[in-house]
Amino acid sequence: MSYWKRDLVSGMIILVPVLVSIYAVSWLFLFIAGLPLVGVIGDPLLRVVTALVVFAAAVLLTGMAMRTAAGALFTAWVDGVINRVPGLRVVYNASQLAVETAVSGDAELKQPVRVRTWNGVYMTAFKTGKRTDAGKVQLFMPTAPNVTSGYVIEVEPEAAIPVDESVEEAMTRLLSGGFGDRRDRRTSIPVYEEGERDGDREGRPAADD
Numbered sequence: 340m341s342y343w344k345r346d347l348v349s350g351m352i353i354l355v356p357v358l359v360s361i362y363a364v365s366w367l368f369l370f371i372a373g374l375p376l377v378g379v380i381g382d383p384l385l386r387v388v389t390a391l392v393v394f395a396a397a398v399l400l401t402g403m404a405m406r407t408a409a410g411a412l413f414t415a416w417v418d419g420v421i422n423r424v425p426g427l428r429v430v431y432n433a434s435q436l437a438v439e440t441a442v443s444g445d446a447e448l449k450q451p452v453r454v455r456t457w458n459g460v461y462m463t464a465f466k467t468g469k470r471t472d473a474g475k476v477q478l479f480m481p482t483a484p485n486v487t488s489g490y491v492i493e494v495e496p497e498a499a500i501p502v503d504e505s506v507e508e509a510m511t512r513l514l515s516g517g518f519g520d521r522r523d524r525r526t527s528i529p530v531y532e533e534g535e536r537d538g539d540r541e542g543r544p545a546a547d548d
Contacts, residue, residue, distance in 0.1 A: 368383075368387060371386065371387045371390045371391070372386040372387050372390075373386075374386075374390055422485075428485070429484060429485075432484075432485050432486070432487045433514055435487055436486055436487055436510070436514075449465060449466040449467065449468055449506070450465070450466050450501065450506070451463055451464070451465050451466075451502055451504050451505075451506060451508075451509035452464055452465070452466060452478065452499040452500055452501055452502060453499075453500040453502055454478065454480065454492070454494060454498060454499060454500070455498070455500075461500075462480055463480070463481075463502075463509055463512075463513060464478040464479060464480040464481075464492065464499070465478060465479045465480075465481070465506065465509070466478060466499065467479055467491075471493050473493075474495075474496075475493040475494055475495055475496075476493070476494060476495075476496050476499055477491060477492070477493055478491070478492050478493075478494060478499060479491055479492075480492055481513055483513040483514070483516050483517065484513065484514050484515065484516045486510065486513050486514060
């Protein structure tokens with residue numbers, strides 16, 4: 340691979356995600372500023388601040404309502420209705436998991452592990468950080484692609500096999516039904532010594548710059 344092509348790929352890997360993030364933040368700012376409830380306010384910055392304050396108040400009131408029996412019944416009804424819609428179900432469950440993981444920190448889902456089930460089949464589970472009185476570790480084994488459901492299992496500590504994978508990577512693989520892997524998207528950029536050509540390489544990539 341020529342140096343200019345290598346530099347072009349390297350620049351895209353760094354710059355494109357930054358530009359996409361900036362665009363997403365800008366779009367979200369303009370979207371909030373254009374909401375009908377705050378559109379009457381002249382200053383765009385004041386619109387966004389007002390919308391965030393209203394949203395925070397709505398979240399707090401909703402959380403308080405969820406502590407009641409009526410709130411629990413309403414939540415179960417919403418989950419049941421949305422989970423009957425095939426396309427919307429995936430988006431709803433994925434966003435729900437993302438929010439739960441973000442606001443709960445790492446206390447809910449810890450290091451992913453492999454657990455042997457039957458006939459040599461291994462399944463992905465997550466450590467919860469809990470142990471039973473008998474000394475077994477409690478794991479959460481999610482289903483795919485709906486990772487908000489699953490099973491809480493208790494196994495011996497040695498039965499939970501560590502894996503070289505982060506919680507985010509394991510969740511990406513489960514949410515995609517086994518087709519997605521963040522590590523697959525990491526581009527390898529080989530660098531060769533100056534003067535080498537395609538015909539006289541010895542199969543030894545030089546050290547990266």
